[in-house]
Amino acid sequence: MLRALIYLLPLALTIYAFIDCLNTPEDEAKHLPKVAWVFIILLFWIVGPIVWLAAGKVRQGPAGGRTPSEWHRGHRTQWVAPDDNPEFLKGLKDDNKKDESLLKDWEADLRRREEEIKRREGSAGPEDPTPPPAS
Numbered sequence: 640m641l642r643a644l645i646y647l648l649p650l651a652l653t654i655y656a657f658i659d660c661l662n663t664p665e666d667e668a669k670h671l672p673k674v675a676w677v678f679i680i681l682l683f684w685i686v687g688p689i690v691w692l693a694a695g696k697v698r699q700g701p702a703g704g705r706t707p708s709e710w711h712r713g714h715r716t717q718w719v720a721p722d723d724n725p726e727f728l729k730g731l732k733d734d735n736k737k738d739e740s741l742l743k744d745w746e747a748d749l750r751r752r753e754e755e756i757k758r759r760e761g762s763a764g765p766e767d768p769t770p771p772p773a774s
Contacts, residue, residue, distance in 0.1 A: 656688030
């Protein structure tokens with residue numbers, strides 16, 4: 640049983656470090672690119688995972704609302720809901736103004752095209768839209 644543990648423990652550590660490395664965003668990997676860390680973890684079977692867990696990733700406490708602690712909930716440093724974030728609301732207003740101006744431009748273009756079609760039809764002469772009488 641002890642022989643199996645000698646192989647299973649490093650294997651479990653390698654799998655954990657590998658998955659942790661893959662789930663870590665690129666900007667949180669320290670010292671090397673994430674791809675290099677993956678190779679280190681897989682090539683250096685015991686040392687690689689330990690080095691990744693010790694120095695490969697930015698370790699920090701949970702941000703804003705990611706902890707169940709009541710103290711942390713009362714002292715959030717980040718916005719939680721979009722409707723509480725003034726920058727997000729300002730962005731929505733800006734997007735709405737852009738959409739409205741784009742819609743006005745489209746409507747004006749549509750009116751121009753409709754008038755152009757009416758002028759063409761008027762200059763081509765009136766055509767009799769009624770079908771000939773059946774005999």
